[in-house]
Amino acid sequence: MPNAPQIEPTPRRMEFLAFPDVQLLDVAGPFQVLASANRLLEQAGQPAPYALRVVSPVPGPIISSAGLTLLADPLPSPDQPLDTLIIAGGVGVDTAYRDRSIVDWVGQRAKVARRVKSVCSGAFLLAATGLLDGRRATTHWSRCADLAAEFPAIQVERDPIYVKDGPIWTSAGITAGIDMALALLEADLGRAAAAAVARHLVMFVKRPGGQAQFSAGLELAGSDATFDPLHDWMKRNLRGNLAVPALAEQAAMSQRSFVRHYRQITGTTPARAVERVRVEAARQALGETGLTIKRIARDCGFGSEETMRRSFLRILAVPPHAYRERFPV
Structure with a gap:
């Protein structure tokens, strides 16, 4: 990695919250970005900047919506030190964000974390805690209307790949979690580090355009079929x-x-x-x-x-x- 940044001696603790029927790429995509940063910096003779961990309210094997299995640690005590909490999405989020124990844990964990991020429909879990009230946020284009309807206190933005509002970050659908992870990396270690990881993964450092380019439907009528x-x-x-x-x-x-x-x-x-x-x-x-x-x-x-x-x-x-x-x- 050229011009390797100076890394803090203690790696930043990064937790990925997963659950049954999680979207696999919501976890694996951002995780790989940060893991690649660790590897490239270690090759440059510097310590790994991140300590990565997947946690779940159902510890052990978690079957993702793709059918592949993830191994997760149990939820840590919410008062343990934490740099960043990253909340994945997927079809299982509809069960997760209605589980009061999970929502309460996320809310308490967020108070300790320096920043909190959601990937795709993981925004629903953040929304259920009230952390997004009065803030700008986004999610997968197909669920923006649902998020706005269920949580009217949120300013839902339909097109951005990701939105940063203070310490709270939310991202659009699935691969947008990778874009957000690169932005996180740039914020932590600088643009050169983010560019090196992007080159390694063969992708844009900052993807041009918004998620409207990928939207397959106009959703003009919403739930009303009049027109x-x-x-x-x-x-x-x-x-x-x-x-x-x-x-x-x-x-x-x-x-x-x-x-x-x-x-x-x-x-x-x-x-x-x-x-x-x-x-x-x-x-x-x-x-x-x-x-x-x-x-x-x-x-x-x-x-x-x-x-x-x-x-x-x-x-x-x-x-x-x-x-x-x-x-x-």
Whole structure:
């Protein structure tokens, strides 16, 4: 590791909280980032900066949702010294965050830790403790609406790969835990150390773009299906007239009533919804076909490549050509 940083003599204690049906990569991904930092620094003649440990309310063999087994230590006493608590997610989190004993342990452990981080849906466990109340946070894009609905005191952000609000960090879906671990590493040991680990793992030090680039669904209607038929019609008529008068007519409503009800139900305006439908269609075409960007812009109703480019930047934070480079056919 070039320009190896000076490491504190006592390694930082890092605990990964796991549970039955945990998402394997939520644990293994961040764990490997920190383990790689240990190895590279030891090769440079320096002490390992991290003491890594997986703990669980069900100690011993834990079967992950992928079917692979992890070996975990029992939960330590919550008052033991700790640098960082990292909470994994996965389908098992829905049981874990409703278990008062686990939630209480996380809350007490967080008081001792210098910082607390959640990976993917692990944010639900943090939320259940109240630690996220009044803070910005994120989780997997498919569960952002659930997190916001169940814990309205949280300012849920849908697009970031990870969010840091004071000593509390939350990350988006699964592999975003690796991005967050690299950011943690950079905060602890500097950018050179994070870059060395990223090179070793063959990945970005800081991944460009947000998780909107990976979202497969628009979720315009949420739990209300009122405008589902309209959305289906919009997708079939991308090159047609999708102005408010045409949409209101298709919905069999007056324009004023349509605009009011649409915003109440979907949380966005008809114009923004049309833009999102067109961006989603173009996103799929870029990743699944070899059509030119010009042809895709025309087929999706943008009218010009420049109009599509502006929409992509606004919604996905990346231009169409860059999106295609990351998600080639």
